[in-house]
Amino acid sequence: MPLMDHLRELRNRLVKAMLFIAAGTVVGYLVEGPVWAWLNEPYCSLPTEVRGGSEDCDLIFTGVFDPFFVAFRVWLIVGLAVSCPFWLYQLWAFVAPALNGRERRYTYLFVPLAAMLFVGGAILAYYITGFAMTVLFGFAPEDVMPMITITNYLGYMMLMMIVFGLGFVTPLLVALLNLLGVVSHEALARSRRLILFGIFVLAAVATPAEPLSMLALALPLIVLFEAAELFCFVNDRRRRANDGLAGLDDEEISPLDDAESVSDPGPKR
Numbered sequence: 559m560p561l562m563d564h565l566r567e568l569r570n571r572l573v574k575a576m577l578f579i580a581a582g583t584v585v586g587y588l589v590e591g592p593v594w595a596w597l598n599e600p601y602c603s604l605p606t607e608v609r610g611g612s613e614d615c616d617l618i619f620t621g622v623f624d625p626f627f628v629a630f631r632v633w634l635i636v637g638l639a640v641s642c643p644f645w646l647y648q649l650w651a652f653v654a655p656a657l658n659g660r661e662r663r664y665t666y667l668f669v670p671l672a673a674m675l676f677v678g679g680a681i682l683a684y685y686i687t688g689f690a691m692t693v694l695f696g697f698a699p700e701d702v703m704p705m706i707t708i709t710n711y712l713g714y715m716m717l718m719m720i721v722f723g724l725g726f727v728t729p730l731l732v733a734l735l736n737l738l739g740v741v742s743h744e745a746l747a748r749s750r751r752l753i754l755f756g757i758f759v760l761a762a763v764a765t766p767a768e769p770l771s772m773l774a775l776a777l778p779l780i781v782l783f784e785a786a787e788l789f790c791f792v793n794d795r796r797r798r799a800n801d802g803l804a805g806l807d808d809e810e811i812s813p814l815d816d817a818e819s820v821s822d823p824g825p826k827r
Contacts, residue, residue, distance in 0.1 A: 571652045575645035579637050586636025594632050597715055600688040601706070608695045617708040628708050631716060639680070643673045656738055668734060672727050675782075679726030680719040682774065687718055690771050721764040725779055729786035736790040743790040750787070754780060 586593065602615035619625060647669045695704055735741040746753070761776035 568652060571648040575641075575648040578641040578644035578648075579634075582637030582639070582641035583633045584637075585640050586633035589636060590629060590632050593636055597632070597635075597684075597712065600684065600715075601691065601711060603688055604691060604695070608692055617706055617711055619708045621709070624707070624709050628712055631712050635716060635719070639677065642676055643669055646672045646676075653734070653738065668730065672730050675726040675730060676723040679722035679724070679778075682778070683718040683722035684715075686722075686765065686771050686774050687715060690718075690765060693771075718764070721760075722775060725760065725764070725775065726782060729779070729782035732783070732786045733789045733793075736786075736793055741790065743787065743794045746787050746790055753783065757783065 598615070598617070601617070604615070606613060619628070621627075650668050698704065732741060732746070736743070757779045758772070758776050761772045761779070765771040765775055
C-alpha cells in the first residue's frame with residue numbers, strides 16, 4: 559500500500575477506536591455511583607490515624623468545575639475498561655496485514671491477552687494505592703491533617719492504573735513486534751540488563767512509595783518480559799528453520815538453484 563493509504567487506514571482505525579471509547583463512556587455515565595464508591599475504597603480503608611484522626615473519608619474539591627471533571631474522568635475510566643477489547647482489536651487489525659498466515663494465527667490471541675493483562679495491571683494498581691498512601695501520609699508531621707482534593711486523588715488513581723495496565727501490555731507488544739520482524743531475540747538478549755534496569759526505574763517512578771509497591775510492579779513486569787523473550791527465541795528459531803536460505807554464503811548455490819540446474823540440463827547437442 560502507498561504511504562497515504564496507510565495513513566488513511568490508521569485514521570479510520572483511530573476513529574473507530576474513539577467511537578468505541580465514547581460508547582464505553584456512556585456506560586460509565588450510567589454506573590458512575592458504584593464505580594466511584596469502588597475507586598474511593600482504598601482511601602476510606604486507610605487507618606484513622608493515617609487520615610489525621612478523622613473518622614470520615616470525605617474528599618474535598620476547591621474548584622467550581624471540579625465535580626464535573628471528576629465525573630467525566632470516572633466515565634472515561636469505565637469507557638476505557640469496557641471498550642478495551644475493541645480498541646485493542648483496532649490496533650491489531652492495523653498491523654495484521656503485515657503478517658503471514660501462520661503469524662496471523664498467533665496474533666488472534668493478542669486482543670484477549672492484551673485486554674486481560676491491561677485489566678490485571680489496573681486491578682493490581684488499585685490494591686497497591688492503599689499501601690502507597692499509607693507510606694506517603696506517614697511522612698506528614700503529627701499535628702497535620704491531610705485534606706486531599708477529589709481531583710488530586712482521582713488523578714493519582716488513574717495514573718497508577720494506566721501505568722500498571724500499559725506496563726503489563728508492553729511485553730505482549732514486544733512479542734508482536736517480533737512477529738513483524740522488527741525485534742529479534744538477539745537484540746533483546748543483548749539489551750537484557752538495560753531492560754531489567756529500566757523496569758526497576760519505571761517501577762520506582764510509577765510507585766513513589768515503599769519497596770513493596772515497587773516490587774509489586776517490577777516483578778510481574780520481569781516475569782512477563784522473560785515470557786516475551788522466550789516467545790521471541792522460539793519464534794526466531796522456527797523462522798530460521800523454515801527459511802531454506804538460512805546460513806548460506808553469498809557465493810554458495812541455494813538448494814532451489816541447484817534443483818533447477820539438475821531438472822533442466824539444457825538443450826541437447
